[in-house]
Amino acid sequence: MIERILSGEVRAVARAATWIENRSPEARNLLSALFPHTGQALVLGITGPPGAGKSTLTDQLARHLRAEGGKVGIIAVDPSSPYSGGAILGDRIRMQAHHSDPGVYIRSMATRGQLGGLAAATGDLALLLDAAGFSTILIETVGVGQDEVEIAGLADAALVVLVPGMGDDVQALKAGIMEIADVFVLNKADQPGIDKLEQELQFLLGLAHRPDGWVPPVVRTVASQGEGVGEVLERAREFARTGRRDRAVWWERRLREMLREQLMERLSASALAGAAQQVAARQRDPYSIVAEWMERIDSGKPISD
Ligand SMILES: Nc1nc2c(ncn2[C@@H]2O[C@H](COP(=O)(O)OP(=O)(O)O)[C@@H](O)[C@H]2O)c(=O)[nH]1
Numbered sequence: 001m002i003e004r005i006l007s008g009e010v011r012a013v014a015r016a017a018t019w020i021e022n023r024s025p026e027a028r029n030l031l032s033a034l035f036p037h038t039g040q041a042l043v044l045g046i047t048g049p050p051g052a053g054k055s056t057l058t059d060q061l062a063r064h065l066r067a068e069g070g071k072v073g074i075i076a077v078d079p080s081s082p083y084s085g086g087a088i089l090g091d092r093i094r095m096q097a098h099h100s101d102p103g104v105y106i107r108s109m110a111t112r113g114q115l116g117g118l119a120a121a122t123g124d125l126a127l128l129l130d131a132a133g134f135s136t137i138l139i140e141t142v143g144v145g146q147d148e149v150e151i152a153g154l155a156d157a158a159l160v161v162l163v164p165g166m167g168d169d170v171q172a173l174k175a176g177i178m179e180i181a182d183v184f185v186l187n188k189a190d191q192p193g194i195d196k197l198e199q200e201l202q203f204l205l206g207l208a209h210r211p212d213g214w215v216p217p218v219v220r221t222v223a224s225q226g227e228g229v230g231e232v233l234e235r236a237r238e239f240a241r242t243g244r245r246d247r248a249v250w251w252e253r254r255l256r257e258m259l260r261e262q263l264m265e266r267l268s269a270s271a272l273a274g275a276a277q278q279v280a281a282r283q284r285d286p287y288s289i290v291a292e293w294m295e296r297i298d299s300g301k302p303i304s305d
């Protein structure tokens with residue numbers, strides 16, 4: 001598998017992606033072996049509200065990158081919200097343009113069942129594609145929740161797509177979005193309200209100052225026509241080149257999560273449930289239970305009943 005992935009074999013990549021999605025133990029060993037071969041790809045996060053044109057922009061970015069001769073990996077993170085039903089189908093149809101092209105690999109990630117590990121699985125998938133030789137990895141996520149904020153931290157540059165007619169939504173988005181956007185994409189610049197949107201955004205940008213001193217550029221696009229897409233890419237690369245993204249922030253969170261995940265694997269569900277019952281019935285105190293578990297972990301034993 002390692003050899004096949006390093007040589008970019010798509011079927012092996014797809015199989016490994018399934019291991020990652022299922023959080024199977026094979027994924028861990030594989031990624032450990034692949035890790036030294038990663039760090040080459042440019043990873044771009046693309047987020048924004050549903051219908052903003054993220055998939056259209058992603059598709060156009062992929063075309064642009066292919067024309068430059070690079071290989072492109074696309075990770076579509078589709079939340080199981082009611083919005084996504086049509087969007088997934090739409091994405092599939094639109095992306096079919098690339099299906100005959102082995103230089104583009106597209107993977108949809110289901111969010112259901114990830115139990116908060118969505119950003120982790122997305123990060124692992126990005127590492128896999130990086131090792132498989134994809135020179136740019138585009139990650140499309142919807143909205144701005146905790147997952148998107150984390151995924152933005154994994155990317156070398158985060159693009160936030162806004163569109164005219166969002167009204168007060170720009171204000172509402174402020175909290176989450178202002179911190180994560182390295183480049184603002186004002187899409188649907190062919191629609192009325194684009195000037196107002198830019199004014200509102202520039203006003204907000206004037207108030208906010210990032211600790212790293214970066215002033216996020218604002219780029220107008222008509223993604224459906226491919227207009228402005230080259231400039232988006234240029235700005236994203238410019239930010240990535242500044243090296244402002246502190247990779248250690250992502251890895252600190254990720255390492256903590258990995259440790260928690262592996263510790264929890266030592267604990268059987270029934271042992272946990274049994275202990276919880278004993279504590280609830282005040283038969284045992286929780287502190288001594290955890291102390292006992294820690295001792296078992298120290299001596300390499302699983303915690304089961
Ligand atoms: N008028 C206009 N429509 C666009 C533009 N970009 C995308 N669209 C359309 O907006 C709709 C939603 O696009 P999509 O890429 O699926 O949005 P997503 O939900 O953010 O991924 C589609 O019908 C696109 O064709 C644009 O620049 N101008």
Ligand SMILES: [Mg+2]
Nearest residue numbers: 054055087091
């Ligand atoms: Mg989409």
